[in-house]
Amino acid sequence: MNRDLARARWDIEGDTAMAQAVRQTRVPLCITDPALPDNPIVFANTAFCDLTGYALSEVVGRNCRFLQGPDTTQASIQAIRQMIDEGRVGTIEILNYRKDGSSFINALQIGPITDEAGKTVYFFGSQLDVTAKRNMEIQARKLADDEMLHRLRNIMNVMNVIIKMSTREESDANRLGAIISERLMTLSKVHFQTFDPTGTAGIGLGNMARTILSAYAPGGEQQFMLSGPEVELAVGLVSPLTLGLHELATNSVKYGALSAPRGSVDFSWTVHEDDRGRRVVCKWVEQGGRK
Structure with missing residues (x-):
């Protein structure tokens, strides 16, 4: 030295x-x-x-x-x-x-x-x-990107089914264009609304389910039935329930009851109180789907 x-x-x-x-x-x-x-x-x-x-x-x-x-x-x-x-x-x-x-x-x-x-x-x-922190951020971004790609693929698939089913229902070109445009705009609006935390603050389960299913069901409200007490969702439940309903509706449009003109969905929920607290149990039933 x-x-x-x-x-x-x-x-x-x-x-x-x-x-x-x-x-x-x-x-x-x-x-x-x-x-x-x-x-x-x-x-x-x-x-x-x-x-x-x-x-x-x-x-x-x-x-x-x-x-x-x-x-x-x-x-x-x-x-x-x-x-x-x-x-x-x-x-x-x-x-x-x-x-x-x-x-x-x-x-x-x-x-x-x-x-x-x-x-x-x-x-x-x-x-x-800060290696661990940066690696976690990279992984979080990758998961977010994967989730976004999954949603985009689902939206494209649902749009494809909606257009096909609308074509079967309406032969007049002008009327068909208006129906398709209205249904796709509704689908777009519902995705932005229900995946935006500020748009779902204080929303009830029934209103959320009706908003989502109205966008996915090609035949409108005649293709689904909702039943259950009005429940205002806690903040922590909004995102998982929204995502779950979108996934169920997407699969139904692609493969299940909502892919058939006479198919229908019955979505119901019940509220249970016990020593573990208050729980909401949901049930999704499809009828008349493609064979």
């Missing part, structure tokens, strides 16, 4: 309060000295060593870039350089590598440590491994 590096470490160690704070914090933290060539690390805490897998002796005297690797982006590297050049506090996510070669997404916050005159004497760098 050269003399300047040793002196920088001694200066930090001599500041008992700062040294103790750096050591004891559970956040991985290192301190660099911009007055020395290549702005090397002059101090790091145990949490930093635990995160990176390097011993303190392997860290001190090196620029933090040793944590970079083959998939670290130039954009993140440039952002760090810019924050250091400008002497400002900032946070950037960068792909770093541990001693064993494994990578982690590092939410790196860096900033200057100044003396009483406002001169930058050190830089601090705090690290936060």
Whole structure:
């Protein structure tokens, strides 16, 4: 270890309060000295060593870039350089590598440590491994995308069935166009309304079921029957029940009772009170579907 590096470490160690704070914090933290060539690390805490897998002796005297690797982006590297050049506090996510070669997404916050005159004497760098969080976000986005694609396929299938059944019912071209347009607009409206949480606030189960089935049933309300006490749905039940009714109606239009002119759906529900609380039990019955 050269003399300047040793002196920088001694200066930090001599500041008992700062040294103790750096050591004891559970956040991985290192301190660099911009007055020395290549702005090397002059101090790091145990949490930093635990995160990176390097011993303190392997860290001190090196620029933090040793944590970079083959998939670290130039954009993140440039952002760090810019924050250091400008002497400002900032946070950037960068792909770093541990001693064993494994990578982690590092939410790196860096900033200057100044003396009483406002001169930058050190830089601090705090690290936060956000790999698990980012992976969960990626998985959540994938599930949301898959769900959206599933809904779009269902909508297209339902639209196809509605057009076919409308064609069978009406031979006049002008009347047929009006019927198809009205039914598709209703289907579109119901999807936007029932999948929008603000549009279903305080909605009753009966009204929700009628809204959805009216859009799917090619023959209108004559193709379905609803029965049960009026129940205002709790916020947590709106989404699963809405999704369930859309799925049941979609399958019925594609393969079941609503795919046949004389087919019908009977949707009923009952309310039960017991020591487990209040429960709503729903029943879906189809009749007259395709053989």
